[in-house]
Amino acid sequence: MDAILNALCCLMALGTSMFLWRRPVSIFKETGILALSLVVFGLFSYLTMDLAEPTLEYMPFRMLALCICFSTTSLTSHKTRYLVLSQVLWLWVEFFGGLTFVYHGLDMPWTRIVAIGAGAFGGAFLSHISREMEFLLMVYWIAVWMFF
Amino acid sequence: MYRILVYIGAALLLLGAFAFGVSLWEGPTAWHTDVRTFWGIPISLFVLWIGLAHAGTLISAIFLALGYPLGRRTSMVAELSTLCSLAVAALFPLVHLGIIENFYMVVPFLDARGNFSNLRSPLVWDFCCISVYGLVSLLFFATHLFSEKFPDLKKLIRPMAWLLFPLVLWVHTIVSLDFAVTFVPQWRGAFFPLYFIAGAIYSGLALVIILLTAEHCRVRVLEKLMLGLSWFMAFFWLWEFLLKGSFSFEVVFLGAVVPQLMWLRVIRENAFGRLLVAFSVLVSLGLERYILVTPSEYNAAEYFSWTDLGLVSFSLGLFTTLFFVFRAKFSSLLEGEDVVMGEIVLQQDESDKESEKVSLPEKNDFSILRLPLLLGVLVTLLYVVWAISVENTNLAPLSVVNVVPLCLPLLVLVASFTLCARPLWGISGKRVKVVCAVLAGILGCLAGAFWAGGSSDVPSGAVSVQEIDSTKTAEFIWSSRCAGCHGQDGKFNEKFVREFYPLPQKLTPVRLDTLGEDSLVKVILDGRVNMNPYRGRVSEDEARGLVRYMRHLAGEGE
Numbered sequence: 085m086d087a088i089l090n091a092l093c094c095l096m097a098l099g100t101s102m103f104l105w106r107r108p109v110s111i112f113k114e115t116g117i118l119a120l121s122l123v124v125f126g127l128f129s130y131l132t133m134d135l136a137e138p139t140l141e142y143m144p145f146r147m148l149a150l151c152i153c154f155s156t157t158s159l160t161s162h163k164t165r166y167l168v169l170s171q172v173l174w175l176w177v178e179f180f181g182g183l184t185f186v187y188h189g190l191d192m193p194w195t196r197i198v199a200i201g202a203g204a205f206g207g208a209f210l211s212h213i214s215r216e217m218e219f220l221l222m223v224y225w226i227a228v229w230m231f232f
Numbered sequence: 233m234y235r236i237l238v239y240i241g242a243a244l245l246l247l248g249a250f251a252f253g254v255s256l257w258e259g260p261t262a263w264h265t266d267v268r269t270f271w272g273i274p275i276s277l278f279v280l281w282i283g284l285a286h287a288g289t290l291i292s293a294i295f296l297a298l299g300y301p302l303g304r305r306t307s308m309v310a311e312l313s314t315l316c317s318l319a320v321a322a323l324f325p326l327v328h329l330g331i332i333e334n335f336y337m338v339v340p341f342l343d344a345r346g347n348f349s350n351l352r353s354p355l356v357w358d359f360c361c362i363s364v365y366g367l368v369s370l371l372f373f374a375t376h377l378f379s380e381k382f383p384d385l386k387k388l389i390r391p392m393a394w395l396l397f398p399l400v401l402w403v404h405t406i407v408s409l410d411f412a413v414t415f416v417p418q419w420r421g422a423f424f425p426l427y428f429i430a431g432a433i434y435s436g437l438a439l440v441i442i443l444l445t446a447e448h449c450r451v452r453v454l455e456k457l458m459l460g461l462s463w464f465m466a467f468f469w470l471w472e473f474l475l476k477g478s479f480s481f482e483v484v485f486l487g488a489v490v491p492q493l494m495w496l497r498v499i500r501e502n503a504f505g506r507l508l509v510a511f512s513v514l515v516s517l518g519l520e521r522y523i524l525v526t527p528s529e530y531n532a533a534e535y536f537s538w539t540d541l542g543l544v545s546f547s548l549g550l551f552t553t554l555f556f557v558f559r560a561k562f563s564s565l566l567e568g569e570d571v572v573m574g575e576i577v578l579q580q581d582e583s584d585k586e587s588e589k590v591s592l593p594e595k596n597d598f599s600i601l602r603l604p605l606l607l608g609v610l611v612t613l614l615y616v617v618w619a620i621s622v623e624n625t626n627l628a629p630l631s632v633v634n635v636v637p638l639c640l641p642l643l644v645l646v647a648s649f650t651l652c653a654r655p656l657w658g659i660s661g662k663r664v665k666v667v668c669a670v671l672a673g674i675l676g677c678l679a680g681a682f683w684a685g686g687s688s689d690v691p692s693g694a695v696s697v698q699e700i701d702s703t704k705t706a707e708f709i710w711s712s713r714c715a716g717c718h719g720q721d722g723k724f725n726e727k728f729v730r731e732f733y734p735l736p737q738k739l740t741p742v743r744l745d746t747l748g749e750d751s752l753v754k755v756i757l758d759g760r761v762n763m764n765p766y767r768g769r770v771s772e773d774e775a776r777g778l779v780r781y782m783r784h785l786a787g788e789g790e
Binding site: 111112115116118119122123126130135138139141142144145176177179180181182183184185186187188192 | 401405408409412413414415420421422423424425426453456457459460461463464466467470471474475633636637
């Protein structure tokens, strides 16, 4: 996948994350936005990528995980907890997706997995997350997506 | 009310019992299979009931861990449904085996002679993860149930919920890998873990809504969640269509369209309306699991035999009977004559309990969990080091990828038992302690027996020396009888090794010489730990010819 498509994926994840967890928070609103985001990511993947490529079959879910990671920076309470949980979700998607590829003869994306794992582990020790730290985290996630 | 439901359950159970018996007797020919559909209705029902078993943990543990506990009745109903669903689900892999007397083959036991469970197979992960999930769920249920009588147990509930939270997601992820790691085109899916988890939670919510309706109560947050999940499931079905072109109108209509009726006040405020929607979701998910498990080019459901339907009836009947018998009878025995399980503190409307907060401070969770977690991590590390370093001629090389799936279940098992052992021991009576000690002893003996394996001594006696000379004949028998597992060239059938358990033997000259020809002939004819006997299908001379052919193959491999 080329750099422009990767950048577009990040941009879309960032864009949809802006609508999540805005007050008043409700089950319908949040699940609705998440489901709608998935539809957008799915259609985007279908229209712009060659889905015959096995590594793209979980693309919308990777984008959703990234979107949820971005969205945690706008939380007002329990930010550290959900920051870690969202990265664990991303790690989950990548690890088990990668595991199925290993059984089909492809390589495990270890660098990406270790990078996300490191982010989740490091995030657990953040007692206070400032605006600057939020920005740094977002840059880190984009870098993981783009380069690994 | 419970009595009527028990009668309904018993009627369904009796209707299906005959089909269950026939399935055990006849094996896989009893239900619908074809060239492509080698996993029929038993595995579909297994996947469905395992999915339903996740409701309890979702509703009780995950909500509790995140600080949004539900009412006690809701939690207990959900947790009990988990245990009953697990009991139902556990039966179907045994039915699927076809050879019920070889039931132990689903257990990944070790063997002193070198037979080793195939840790590369998701089926082995499956067994371990589901067993751990069952044990920890039982422990969680018991802790929750007795916490009203023994307030000391209350402080364990939330730490236990934190342990179960990842486990429940992990278990269904592993179930999804049974499919996703294979080469079947319809099961191609790196997204299957999320798909299965969403489906499990969706069906589990529907089940809990039905059970709560039978209790004459409702929890609105669960209905909202079910409706929200219907949108996610709709996307998963859309993605399946975009990726593979597979689409089922019935599944989408019942699972994604009908639930939208909950937007109508007249439906959601009416018990029958809620039941209609919840049943629709269950039927949809049941159908979806069947279509997924049986990837035929035609509609396999049209070829349902009476046995298939009987097994469905059996599973429904067994669950209903188990659940409501326990609910109506045993619960009062557990908590006293006047109360029914879960009703000790329940005096108010369940629907108002969504926002109730637990009194335990969050920091307590970690301080209570610290030591058990540390122990769990240590044991898990030991397991990883041992599994990767173990040297065994029959073992396909293991990598981190093969070992990681069992790490979390092992960690949670050790941590949860360490967490609960002392408080539960403290409140147990003498009789319970003796029973526990005896059970632990029996478990230890069983583990030892599994480790040691059975005897493979060759009995003394006359052995026919008549031989068959034709290598061609031996090659023909090898291709038809042995190559399926051992591979055409004797170096494993790679697909078998990747997907199934147990792992076949490696044919090396050293191993063949060690075992000796007579011993190998006996293994072929009478079977051994994981190998079925071929006496009656292969003559003694043919077996001897096969052993010679094995030597020939092993020699070629050198």
